[in-house]
Amino acid sequence: MSAPSAGAGSPAVRKLDAAEAEARLADLADILVDAVACGASVNFMAGFSRDEGQAFWRAQVAGIASGEKRLLVAEQGGHLVGTVILTLASQPNGSHRAEIGKMLVLFSARRQGVGRRLLAAAEATAREAGRTLLLLDTETGSAGDRLYRSCGWTEFGRVPDHAFQPGGRLADTSFFYKILEPST
Numbered sequence: 481m482s483a484p485s486a487g488a489g490s491p492a493v494r495k496l497d498a499a500e501a502e503a504r505l506a507d508l509a510d511i512l513v514d515a516v517a518c519g520a521s522v523n524f525m526a527g528f529s530r531d532e533g534q535a536f537w538r539a540q541v542a543g544i545a546s547g548e549k550r551l552l553v554a555e556q557g558g559h560l561v562g563t564v565i566l567t568l569a570s571q572p573n574g575s576h577r578a579e580i581g582k583m584l585v586l587f588s589a590r591r592q593g594v595g596r597r598l599l600a601a602a603e604a605t606a607r608e609a610g611r612t613l614l615l616l617d618t619e620t621g622s623a624g625d626r627l628y629r630s631c632g633w634t635e636f637g638r639v640p641d642h643a644f645q646p647g648g649r650l651a652d653t654s655f656f657y658k659i660l661e662p663s664t
């Protein structure tokens with residue numbers, strides 16, 4: 481995969497609908513494969529393949545089509561460089577709630593503010609959908625952990641040895657929430 485280099489313009493952050501997600505399964509898979517290969521604890525183990533990545537994203541398409549999931553991406557020079565999924569809680573008593581997942585930025589595009597912009601876009605999307613309580617989890621001490629703290633999220637718990645890193649070592653997981661002001 482040819483990773484876009486920094487300097488090809490600032491990535492645009494936008495929603496991807498179900499048809500576009502289907503059309504860009506390979507690009508989406510590349511970002512997930514890159515994250516796992518770089519050691520991110522995002523549900524998968526070392527050796528995670530492009531086919532498995534495409535299968536993961538293909539399985540998200542129905543939720544995107546139904547509106548249960550909102551997919552936001554960062555795009556630079558025609559390449560996707562980042563993703564985040566907002567999943568709206570479907571329980572009748574959780575209609576104010578949503579979860580953030582697959583907050584990923586290509587290794588080559590990190591530390592340039594892309595993650596912060598994707599997260600802000602996901603929060604704005606949640607607000608528009610009337611969701612004011614957001615939840616997520618991430619490996620304790622990871623780049624994600626630092627990103628969420630720097631964006632005003634609150635850690636409410638930590639589970640020791642919760643998940644295997646891609647390389648096979650167990651690591652703690654931190655659970656975060658953020659309360660949003662309702663949109664006016």
Ligand SMILES: CC(C)(COP(=O)(O)OP(=O)(O)OC[C@H]1O[C@@H](n2cnc3c(N)ncnc32)[C@H](O)[C@@H]1OP(=O)(O)O)[C@@H](O)C(=O)NCCC(=O)NCCS
Pocket residue numbers: 515520521522581582583584585586589590591592593594595596597617618619622623624625626627628630
């Ligand atoms: C987490 C991740 C999405 C951050 O993306 P990013 O584009 O590099 O993040 P940003 O450049 O917007 O960083 C915003 C802030 O987060 C914090 N931060 C992000 N990465 C960090 C790191 N590696 N070390 C320390 N702080 C970090 C910093 O406060 C940073 O602000 P600064 O650069 O002004 O200091 C990216 O590192 C990634 O894809 N990691 C692998 C997947 C993952 O673990 N996702 C989270 C769990 S689902």
